[in-house]
Amino acid sequence: MLHTSIDINGARIRNRLYRAPVLEGAGSGPDAAEVYARHFVENARAGVGLIIQGSSCVYDEGRTSPGMTVVSTREAVLGLAPMVDAVHREGAAIFLQLGHGGIFAMEAWHEPYASQRKGPLLAASPIPWLLRPAFFGVPVHVLTTEEVRNVAARFAQVAAWAREAGYDGVELGSANAKLLDQFLSPFYNHRTDEFGGSLEARARILGLIREQVSARAGADYPCTVKVPVETAPPLGARTTREQAMRLCTLVEEWGFDAVTPVEVSVFPDTTLSRGGVPSSLWRQPAMRRRFRAAAPSRIRRGVIAAGSWVGGRRAQFRPVWNRSLFSAAKRRVAIPVLAVGGIRTAAEVNAILDRGDADLVGLGRPFYAEPDLAARILRGDGGPRLCRSSNLCIPAQMLGMRGVCYNPEVKARRR
Numbered sequence: 001m002l003h004t005s006i007d008i009n010g011a012r013i014r015n016r017l018y019r020a021p022v023l024e025g026a027g028s029g030p031d032a033a034e035v036y037a038r039h040f041v042e043n044a045r046a047g048v049g050l051i052i053q054g055s056s057c058v059y060d061e062g063r064t065s066p067g068m069t070v071v072s073t074r075e076a077v078l079g080l081a082p083m084v085d086a087v088h089r090e091g092a093a094i095f096l097q098l099g100h101g102g103i104f105a106m107e108a109w110h111e112p113y114a115s116q117r118k119g120p121l122l123a124a125s126p127i128p129w130l131l132r133p134a135f136f137g138v139p140v141h142v143l144t145t146e147e148v149r150n151v152a153a154r155f156a157q158v159a160a161w162a163r164e165a166g167y168d169g170v171e172l173g174s175a176n177a178k179l180l181d182q183f184l185s186p187f188y189n190h191r192t193d194e195f196g197g198s199l200e201a202r203a204r205i206l207g208l209i210r211e212q213v214s215a216r217a218g219a220d221y222p223c224t225v226k227v228p229v230e231t232a233p234p235l236g237a238r239t240t241r242e243q244a245m246r247l248c249t250l251v252e253e254w255g256f257d258a259v260t261p262v263e264v265s266v267f268p269d270t271t272l273s274r275g276g277v278p279s280s281l282w283r284q285p286a287m288r289r290r291f292r293a294a295a296p297s298r299i300r301r302g303v304i305a306a307g308s309w310v311g312g313r314r315a316q317f318r319p320v321w322n323r324s325l326f327s328a329a330k331r332r333v334a335i336p337v338l339a340v341g342g343i344r345t346a347a348e349v350n351a352i353l354d355r356g357d358a359d360l361v362g363l364g365r366p367f368y369a370e371p372d373l374a375a376r377i378l379r380g381d382g383g384p385r386l387c388r389s390s391n392l393c394i395p396a397q398m399l400g401m402r403g404v405c406y407n408p409e410v411k412a413r414r415r
């Protein structure tokens with residue numbers, strides 16, 4: 001099964017193994033394509049079927065880290081075409097993930113971006129009470145109904161440019177507490193217009209984006225989506241598992257070509273990846289220095305560090321921790337379901353596919369340390385040997401460092 005190809009709305013993927021989106025820190029400079037190619041070409045040469053490039057921001061402001069690529073112009077997207085071609089030459093397909101950080105854009109907290117921001121943070125609704133102390137003095141703009149339509153159009157426009165650049169499809173970055181998730185989540189979305197209220201209304205922005213992608217990039221251009229279940233806050237408003245299942249049905253009805261269900265927190269913490277406490281933020285000297293510069297206010301640093309610690313303690317690694325969710329989605333919808341979350345060994349990958357729990361299986365962080373990982377998994381020979389799911393890579397990407405493995409033993413090998 002692992003070696004069987006699959007078609008996602010015309011995009012042929014040579015096997016069922018994919019690289020899940022993890023930020024590469026390629027930024028938006030003239031060398032962005034080259035930096036991506038350094039990661040992806042080797043992954044493709046090692047046999048991976050599909051690469052989902054980490055989230056790229058559809059507006060100039062709204063990145064969650066300095067290393068996140070801005071794809072707000074046609075030139076920026078077409079500039080990535082040489083990398084896309086290089087990936088294709090090695091036989092893999094590549095999707096571009098489109099996103100925006102919403103209220104968690106780095107313009108909220110990360111100096112000098114915060115003090116030089118040109119516009120306010122974009123929000124679905126006013127900041128929830130629980131989070132207001134962390135946003136003291138930060139300008140926030142609640143999108144009007146018309147502006148939400150414009151945001152949907154922008155996602156679609158970038159999808160059309162992605163098609164021009166040769167990408168095989170796009171994925172909406174609609175989980176992990178980002179702007180689209182802030183629309184989906186009742187914790188953030190208290191709108192009273194057509195984009196708030198019921199689950200269907202909160203998700204309407206996704207339907208609109210799909211419609212617009214069909215209009216601008218073509219109905220035959222693959223457009224896929226992430227669907228979150230939210231685990232925290234325990235007693236607060238959040239997207240429940242039942243709602244996420246209903247969302248899976250809705251996105252299928254709206255014409256999305258594949259879905260990746262994930263269990264995450266409403267807060268932007270390590271629940272998205274599970275594993276260790278990302279203690280490099282305060283332990284690793286270079287990161288600690290960058291963190292001080294990025295968040296000169298002690299209070300802000302304290303809030304971020306405390307959130308990282310609590311999130312890390314609460315969301316511990318378990319092998320294949322997302323299984324019950326992706327397998328439930330697979331039983332619910334006919335479109336391909338992409339599995340991700342703590343999947344490591346070739347045996348786990350094969351078991352997921354052979355039991356029919358998902359159609360493609362993804363690994364994220366392990367690719368940082370082992371770019372040729374796909375070859376071993378495809379041979380059935382174990383899995384990653386170096387990734388400890390330590391989450392030490394997370395602060396690095398928050399602070400604009402390279403998307404690589406920061407485990408001391410792997411760092412030592414790189415020297």
Ligand SMILES: Cc1cc2nc3c(=O)[nH]c(=O)nc-3n(C[C@H](O)[C@H](O)[C@H](O)COP(=O)(O)O)c2cc1C
Pocket residue numbers: 020021022023053054055097173176226272273274340341342343362363364365366389391393394397
């Ligand atoms: C450093 C880092 C960056 C990530 N960036 C993204 C991203 O840009 N978009 C996204 O949807 N998920 C992102 N994720 C989540 C991963 O795609 C994946 O779901 C998660 O790491 C669990 O899979 P793994 O255990 O195989 O790493 C990121 C995770 C990490 C650790």
